[in-house]
Amino acid sequence: MWPVDPDDFAPGVSKPEDLDHDESWYFLVLDGQLVCVSEQGIPRPVTGDELRWLDVELVSSHYLGRFRDRHCFAAEAEGPVPEGYAATGLFSWLGRVEPSVFYLAGRAQQVVEWHNSHQYCGRCAERMQDHPEDRAKRCPSCGLVSYPRLAPSIIVLVTRGDEMLLARNANWPTGMYSTLAGFVEPGESIEQTVHREVEEEVGLKVGNLRYLGSQSWPFPNSLMLGFHADYAGGEIVCQEEEISDARWFACDDLPNVPPATAISRWLIDAFVHEVQSR
Numbered sequence: 577m578w579p580v581d582p583d584d585f586a587p588g589v590s591k592p593e594d595l596d597h598d599e600s601w602y603f604l605v606l607d608g609q610l611v612c613v614s615e616q617g618i619p620r621p622v623t624g625d626e627l628r629w630l631d632v633e634l635v636s637s638h639y640l641g642r643f644r645d646r647h648c649f650a651a652e653a654e655g656p657v658p659e660g661y662a663a664t665g666l667f668s669w670l671g672r673v674e675p676s677v678f679y680l681a682g683r684a685q686q687v688v689e690w691h692n693s694h695q696y697c698g699r700c701a702e703r704m705q706d707h708p709e710d711r712a713k714r715c716p717s718c719g720l721v722s723y724p725r726l727a728p729s730i731i732v733l734v735t736r737g738d739e740m741l742l743a744r745n746a747n748w749p750t751g752m753y754s755t756l757a758g759f760v761e762p763g764e765s766i767e768q769t770v771h772r773e774v775e776e777e778v779g780l781k782v783g784n785l786r787y788l789g790s791q792s793w794p795f796p797n798s799l800m801l802g803f804h805a806d807y808a809g810g811e812i813v814c815q816e817e818e819i820s821d822a823r824w825f826a827c828d829d830l831p832n833v834p835p836a837t838a839i840s841r842w843l844i845d846a847f848v849h850e851v852q853s854r
């Protein structure tokens with residue numbers, strides 16, 4: 577697992593009065609990219625002190641909370657990328673910064689995206705107002721409340737004895753195999769999603785579901801809930817256009833699998849460890 581200390585971050589909506597602006601971190605979104613300072617190849621957010629000297633215009637600013645001893649903001653800016661700074665996609669922060677900073681950057685990008693796409697009420701088209709206490713927007717006309725949207729999805733490693741089932745998505749780089757995954761549908765429990773997705777993607781029945789952990793996956797707004805499940809019947813039949821290949825693999829003969837920053841890899845590693853300790 578990618579360890580995150582729950583004490584690292586204390587979320588908040590209203591910025592405190594004693595805030596030290598110069599030391600604050602700004603996760604600055606410019607044209608959908610994150611502006612950062614690169615220190616020996618490791619990105620870090622812009623500080624409040626640096627922001628003061630940047631030739632950009634702030635379009636919106638959202639207090640996020642306190643990360644260790646720094647207050648943090650998500651902000652959107654307009655203008656050219658300032659000299660000496662880089663603007664990169666969030667994906668390039670993955671694995672280069674410590675996990676809690678990556679998830680904070682993901683939080684910032686999602687808050688900015690949500691703010692931009694919820695300016696008006698989806699029900700009556702009135703302009704939305706910020707909720708005074710929650711990370712939410714409220715319509716002054718009809719009362720509709722909108723919260724940042726998350727898309728829960730499941731990710732599951734199906735196992736049979738000492739083997740694991742890995743599949744290749746039709747759109748992935750050649751040779752990479754991973755666990756099965758899919759979005760939760762309205763009305764489903766997470767467990768129902770696991771059964772449905774496995775059956776849809778590879779035609780198998782599973783049982784004995786074990787929840788292992790979760791990962792925020794901000795591309796753009798997923799929450800991945802990870803499981804192990806035992807094979808319970810059926811023959812592999814790959815879903816057309818989605819899965820180009822699916823096979824059983826032994827732990828000592830694995831194909832190219834996702835990197836350690838992805839929950840799919842944690843599920844694979846946990847099973848390998850389990851088999852090795854039998």
Ligand SMILES: [Zn+2]
Nearest residue numbers: 697700715718
């Ligand atoms: Zn409304």
